[in-house]
Amino acid sequence: MQLTEDGHLRQRELRFAGRVHHVRTLGGALSALLVASVLAGNGAPAWAWVMWAFNGFAWPLLANWLTLRSPEPSQAARRYLVVDSAAAGMWIAVMQFNLVPSAVLLAMVSMDKIAVGGWRFLARTTPALLAACVLTSAVLGFPVRLDSSMSNVLATLPFLFIYPVALATITYGLGRSVALKNRQLERLNRIDVLTGLQNRRGWNETLGAELARHARTRRPAVLMLVDVDNLKAVNDTHGHAAGDAVLRSVSSVLRACIREIDTPARYGGDEFGVLLAEANLVDAMRVAERVRTAFIAGRPAQAAAEDCTLSIGLAQADLSVVNADEWLKRADTAMYRAKAGGRNRVEPDATLVRQLR
Numbered sequence: 001m002q003l004t005e006d007g008h009l010r011q012r013e014l015r016f017a018g019r020v021h022h023v024r025t026l027g028g029a030l031s032a033l034l035v036a037s038v039l040a041g042n043g044a045p046a047w048a049w050v051m052w053a054f055n056g057f058a059w060p061l062l063a064n065w066l067t068l069r070s071p072e073p074s075q076a077a078r079r080y081l082v083v084d085s086a087a088a089g090m091w092i093a094v095m096q097f098n099l100v101p102s103a104v105l106l107a108m109v110s111m112d113k114i115a116v117g118g119w120r121f122l123a124r125t126t127p128a129l130l131a132a133c134v135l136t137s138a139v140l141g142f143p144v145r146l147d148s149s150m151s152n153v154l155a156t157l158p159f160l161f162i163y164p165v166a167l168a169t170i171t172y173g174l175g176r177s178v179a180l181k182n183r184q185l186e187r188l189n190r191i192d193v194l195t196g197l198q199n200r201r202g203w204n205e206t207l208g209a210e211l212a213r214h215a216r217t218r219r220p221a222v223l224m225l226v227d228v229d230n231l232k233a234v235n236d237t238h239g240h241a242a243g244d245a246v247l248r249s250v251s252s253v254l255r256a257c258i259r260e261i262d263t264p265a266r267y268g269g270d271e272f273g274v275l276l277a278e279a280n281l282v283d284a285m286r287v288a289e290r291v292r293t294a295f296i297a298g299r300p301a302q303a304a305a306e307d308c309t310l311s312i313g314l315a316q317a318d319l320s321v322v323n324a325d326e327w328l329k330r331a332d333t334a335m336y337r338a339k340a341g342g343r344n345r346v347e348p349d350a351t352l353v354r355q356l357r
């Protein structure tokens, strides 16, 4: 099933909300342990335990339920993260600033805000944390008991170890998937959608690399430029889809007629190219002839009806070819000679002609 742009956006928002939910559920349970150890040590009243149970175990479920019902889950998730910060501020005050649990709670709450939205998001949530902390402390009469007992420290350890590891695992996974998507995009940027061949951008790089190799090793290479004859007539008479079918059939012929080490590409609208590696002039002429005749043999009926054929120009790499543009220009000149000579033919560029004689 194909998703609309809105559908994709919502799915992305829901994935984000899902991640926030999992982290909050884990953080809620782990922080409940450290808060419980301080509450127990301080002989906290019943209302504190009710709030503890709600915040540690019911709030993650409620926040997730509200987030999923929201038309904008991502924004809702961020809103409830601000509530999390406020809750942390409140618990720090309720724990009477018990040093180790308070410091760890503050560090973890800050860490997940930075993981979600960087320092800006931390700055957005910190006022809520401070306000809740000051307000709660004021209501309780500003009690301060900094000492942390051994049981406070032990109850803090699971939060201290498990939470950062979980957060780092999620962050690493996200980083990997972004890197993977970037690589996919980079690949797609070099591919022609209609034919699946390399596009001009990718091919130009391939040509540059081949020229550099030639300068180093003097290994031969020939650039073959293929232009479809009369494609406009196919488009005009039989429609654009018929023209597309012709272009696809050219790409199939190219693939079928060349070797693994050769690189075919769609160079422009109805222009194709093949980099024939390790090929001399005689090899290249033979391949080009094979391409020309194979296309005629297998071309779609509409292409045959419009006398749609291939004009092919060849240019060999040599040391006077300084860059890919120069190489292409030579092949282009040869290809236009093929057009001028009546189309449906193969022409080598002028330097090759001299060698042939």
Ligand SMILES: Nc1nc2c(ncn2[C@@H]2O[C@H](COP(=O)(O)OP(=O)(O)OP(=O)(O)O)[C@@H](O)[C@H]2O)c(=O)[nH]1
Pocket: 194, 227, 228, 229, 230, 231, 232, 233, 235, 239, 240, 241, 242, 243, 244, 247, 268, 269, 270, 339, 343
């Ligand atoms: N169907 C289709 N047509 C395309 C595509 N890209 C370019 N064309 C068409 O290719 C045609 C190229 O026209 P021309 O340059 O006049 O070439 P031609 O009709 O093949 O004639 P000659 O090259 O002179 O033999 C134009 O009609 C373009 O619209 C494409 O992706 N699909």
